[in-house]
Amino acid sequence: MAAAAAAGGNSGGGKTYSFKVVLLGEGCVGKTSLVLRYCENKFNDKHITTLQASFLTKKLNITGKRVNLAIWDTAGQERFHALGPIYYRDSNGAILVYDITDEDSFQKVKNWVKELRKMLGNEICLCIVGNKIDLDKDRHVSVEEAESYAESVGAKHYHTSAKLNKGIEELFLDLCKRMMETAQAEERMKGNGSSQAASSRRGVQIVDDEPQATPAGGCCSSG
Amino acid sequence: MSQRTERRGIHVDQSDLLCKKGCGYYGNAAWQGLCSKCWREEYQRVRQKQIQDDWALAEKLQREEEAAYASSHGVQTQSHSQASTPQQQPGHASLGPFSKFEEKKTNEKTRKVTTVKKFFSPSSRTASKKEAQEGRTPSPSISRHASFESDQVSKDFVDFLKNLQKPGRDIHKQCRAFIVTMSGKKELSAEELSECVQDFYQNMADRLMSHFKGSSESVEQVMDQVEKYIMTRLYKSVFCPETTDDEKKDLATQNRIRALHWVTIQMLCVSMDEEIPEVSENVVKAITDVIEMDSKRVPRDKLACITRCSKHIFSAIRITKNEPASADDFLPALIYIVLKANPPRIQSNIQYITRFCNPSRLMTGEDGYYFTNLCCAVAFIEKLDAQSLNLSTEEFERYMSGQASPRYSSSEGDWPSSGSGPATATNPVLAQLNHNLELLSGLSDRQETLMEAAQSLQADLLSWPETVQREVHNILEKYPLEIVPCTVSAIDANNMDNENLPPPLTPQVFAG
Numbered sequence: 001m002a003a004a005a006a007a008g009g010n011s012g013g014g015k016t017y018s019f020k021v022v023l024l025g026e027g028c029v030g031k032t033s034l035v036l037r038y039c040e041n042k043f044n045d046k047h048i049t050t051l052q053a054s055f056l057t058k059k060l061n062i063t064g065k066r067v068n069l070a071i072w073d074t075a076g077q078e079r080f081h082a083l084g085p086i087y088y089r090d091s092n093g094a095i096l097v098y099d100i101t102d103e104d105s106f107q108k109v110k111n112w113v114k115e116l117r118k119m120l121g122n123e124i125c126l127c128i129v130g131n132k133i134d135l136d137k138d139r140h141v142s143v144e145e146a147e148s149y150a151e152s153v154g155a156k157h158y159h160t161s162a163k164l165n166k167g168i169e170e171l172f173l174d175l176c177k178r179m180m181e182t183a184q185a186e187e188r189m190k191g192n193g194s195s196q197a198a199s200s201r202r203g204v205q206i207v208d209d210e211p212q213a214t215p216a217g218g219c220c221s222s223g
Numbered sequence: 224m225s226q227r228t229e230r231r232g233i234h235v236d237q238s239d240l241l242c243k244k245g246c247g248y249y250g251n252a253a254w255q256g257l258c259s260k261c262w263r264e265e266y267q268r269v270r271q272k273q274i275q276d277d278w279a280l281a282e283k284l285q286r287e288e289e290a291a292y293a294s295s296h297g298v299q300t301q302s303h304s305q306a307s308t309p310q311q312q313p314g315h316a317s318l319g320p321f322s323k324f325e326e327k328k329t330n331e332k333t334r335k336v337t338t339v340k341k342f343f344s345p346s347s348r349t350a351s352k353k354e355a356q357e358g359r360t361p362s363p364s365i366s367r368h369a370s371f372e373s374d375q376v377s378k379d380f381v382d383f384l385k386n387l388q389k390p391g392r393d394i395h396k397q398c399r400a401f402i403v404t405m406s407g408k409k410e411l412s413a414e415e416l417s418e419c420v421q422d423f424y425q426n427m428a429d430r431l432m433s434h435f436k437g438s439s440e441s442v443e444q445v446m447d448q449v450e451k452y453i454m455t456r457l458y459k460s461v462f463c464p465e466t467t468d469d470e471k472k473d474l475a476t477q478n479r480i481r482a483l484h485w486v487t488i489q490m491l492c493v494s495m496d497e498e499i500p501e502v503s504e505n506v507v508k509a510i511t512d513v514i515e516m517d518s519k520r521v522p523r524d525k526l527a528c529i530t531r532c533s534k535h536i537f538s539a540i541r542i543t544k545n546e547p548a549s550a551d552d553f554l555p556a557l558i559y560i561v562l563k564a565n566p567p568r569i570q571s572n573i574q575y576i577t578r579f580c581n582p583s584r585l586m587t588g589e590d591g592y593y594f595t596n597l598c599c600a601v602a603f604i605e606k607l608d609a610q611s612l613n614l615s616t617e618e619f620e621r622y623m624s625g626q627a628s629p630r631y632s633s634s635e636g637d638w639p640s641s642g643s644g645p646a647t648a649t650n651p652v653l654a655q656l657n658h659n660l661e662l663l664s665g666l667s668d669r670q671e672t673l674m675e676a677a678q679s680l681q682a683d684l685l686s687w688p689e690t691v692q693r694e695v696h697n698i699l700e701k702y703p704l705e706i707v708p709c710t711v712s713a714i715d716a717n718n719m720d721n722e723n724l725p726p727p728l729t730p731q732v733f734a735g
Binding site for chain 1 (some may be wrong): 554
């Protein structure tokens with residue numbers, strides 16, 4: 001959430017950003033492989049040390065600024081689709097993964113984009129990721145279609161292969177930079193003319209924002 | 224936003240906090256503004272009964288029980304004295320009989336509370352709240368009923384703050400003041416209470432941040448302690464408050480989970496194989512942890528229970544699948560655990576954590592992730608229908624109404640169950656039982672072979688002397704012992720010269 005950036009926003013020079021990124025996409029598109037490749041640099045490896053691959057963190061240093069990235073995996077099965085809002089609320093970024101050999105998974109991504117834009121507006125940085133480019137010969141989603149769609153919804157498009165370790169570093173680095181820009185722009189906006197107290201309370205204000213407060217409060221009764 | 228009002232709440236004049244007797248210690252609203260010591264003296268004078276002045280922690284619980292018993296008498300004497308001296312409440316003098324009636328009601332409540340307070344914390348809160356509002360002196364057992372745990376926490380908190388010296392005192396003052404303010408705000412809704420607490424966290428964090436010059440680690444450390452202290456103190460009044468329908472939701476969820484008892488691990492597609500002993504062990508531990516959550520008071524401790532539960536689930540999945548668990552595996556497993564555990568007051572606990580946990584922990588950390596998953600699991604269970612279990616609507620209805628049980632019907636079809644009984648696949652206890660039976664039958668087999676071997680050995684042993692005898696006999700027959708008769712001859716028979724010897728020397732011959 002954006003508040004995290006504020007919570008880490010020390011008065012000292014070394015600023016630390018904390019970002020929450022959700023991984024969305026159908027089951028079997030390789031969400032887990034993607035994130036395991038990024039955080040552990042391993043693929044389908046028997047020597048993976050982590051007990052789980054559903055919550056992973058990564059510390060980065062981008063142009064002298066510290067960034068703590070928390071990557072939240074989500075259950076991709078169709079029957080858990082309705083639970084999405086509980087996962088992605090307060091997130092700074094979303095990575096929407098589809099399988100380039102599976103047309104359906106791309107349709108799911110489109111649904112997610114619509115939902116995210118409706119619920120979170122433009123606050124959230126979207127990345128659309130076509131995974132498994134090592135299987136390019138079985139491609140069912142055309143590059144042009146995917147890229148033009150991404151552009152039309154204000155998202156960035158990436159091609160990756162967790163197996164070959166292609167495009168993953170770039171994806172996360174780009175996303176971090178964009179999230180930092182968003183956070184900085186937000187800070188500038190809030191910082192203009194308002195007191196110290198107001199800016200430090202910014203995070204809480206965002207959390208208690210009306211449209212978000214409703215799903216937050218009733219997350220377990222209605223969501 | 225509500226920052227201003229909240230500020231006003233926090234800045235209580237210090238003189239208001241001190242004991243009204245001017246002994247220099249801090250007073251407490253629950254003790255009519257006296258400090259604990261002065262209040263005790265005051266109360267003893269009224270009651271004319273000794274309460275042991277003993278601070279040893281070991282005796283505290285026992286004393287509490289005594290006080291609980293005594294209060295049922297004590298309050299009565301007190302109400303007598305109040306009735307006989309109406310000038311104490313001049314405004315209500317005309318309402319004599321009615322207030323008496325009120326008193327009686329509260330007396331009864333008090334008595335109930337002191338005896339069963341451990342089981343019905345919300346109702347105990349109401350009683351004490353009522354008394355506080357009516358400006359009446361609560362009996363010591365009521366004011367002290369937060370008791371052992373909060374005392375311990377207060378002690379720990381003070382010990383912790385001692386290391387911080389001056390800011391420590393400031394923090395302590397702030398927290399005490401905040402708790403006093405909160406005790407005066409009992410009429411607020413849960414959301415407003417939550418906002419108060421969250422604002423307090425935020426202000427405290429800001430203060431600490433400027434004090435520690437931006438070392439977020441030490442801020443976090445102090446904030447953890449602050450949260451622990453405040454929430455242990457406020458727990459009774461803000462957990463599952465009556466202004467919300469948390470309790471109703473708790474019951475609804477509990478009944479819902481009970482009605483879903485028939486859901487099997489296969490329907491949820493959980494990748495845990497409970498027939499592996501380590502897996503079922505982890506499952507049991509996970510269930511225990513999620514149930515234990517209800518017994519914790521501090522939001523952070525509750526979160527820790529959820530995290531422990533999740534870790535056990537991950538271990539179980541790791542053992543089954545031999546690869547790290549993704550969210551695709553984890554969420555169904557967590558749902559299964561929640562269904563199995565039916566954790567007490569789950570909705571209240573979730574709401575409590577959402578409202579009163581320090582947000583920096585809840586939103587980004589690992590704990591936050593697991594908590595979110597728990598919320599998802601509960602939400603899923605509430606909305607669970609035939610489709611989400613890949614069942615037909617009719618099947619779902621039949622299972623829900625108890626007309627059919629999936630365990631038996633599916634044992635015929637889905638699992639040929641390899642001759643080990645229909646329930647083995649579903650029930651870990653039965654699986655264990657079957658396993659043990661197998662072991663036992665194996666053992667008895669081995670014992671039988673052992674017995675046979677022993678018998679044959681015995682037979683062998685018995686026949687052995689016979690064979691030996693027979694052999695000896697045979698040998699004896701084959702080679703009979705012939706004793707060659709020995710011809711007895713005189714020793715000197717061959718001495719021819721004997722005859723020539725003179726008679727005294729002639730050897731005498733004896734027959735053999």
